[in-house]
Amino acid sequence: MQAHLGDQLVVASPATGTTRRDGEVVGLHHEDGTPPYDVRWSDTDRISLFFPGPDTHIRHLNCPAGAGPSHTDAPQEA
Template identity: 55%
Template sequence: MIAPAPAGKADPAPRPEATGTSMRARVGDEIVVRGTSAGVVARDGEVVGLHHPDGSPPYDVRWAENGRVTLYFPGPDAYVRHLTSAPPGPGRGGSGRRS
């Protein structure tokens, strides 16, 4: 028999929209890398370029902390926060780097 979930406990952290192997991003989405403490964001940035038309990693990311654009392969501590409404598709691939 499976016990019911405890009542009255709210989930303290919002669920990420895309993580791990299911991770898909679009230009304009945000990459968030979790910190070592609960609720702490270690790093975040904007996806400015895709290398695959389906939105799979790696991504060109402009990091909020310094504005530097790097090629980023997300690890298990990262997730995508979708901020745009257009799905990935033709015309969204390539480096998409902005100056």
């Protein structure tokens, strides 16, 4: 998983009745965009260190020039 500043992380829980959580990546700890991330959560406006699990995906909102979403983050057109 690779993120850029400004990307949105979405955490969808597999448990029934649990709400989805999303937040903005506001800090990177590695130059290559790999976890962990500093995330500002939309539901609390708090920033926390986040290690994404298998139920997390990235919405690339502000991709730098020449960088696009990876094949695992966005569907490919035929």
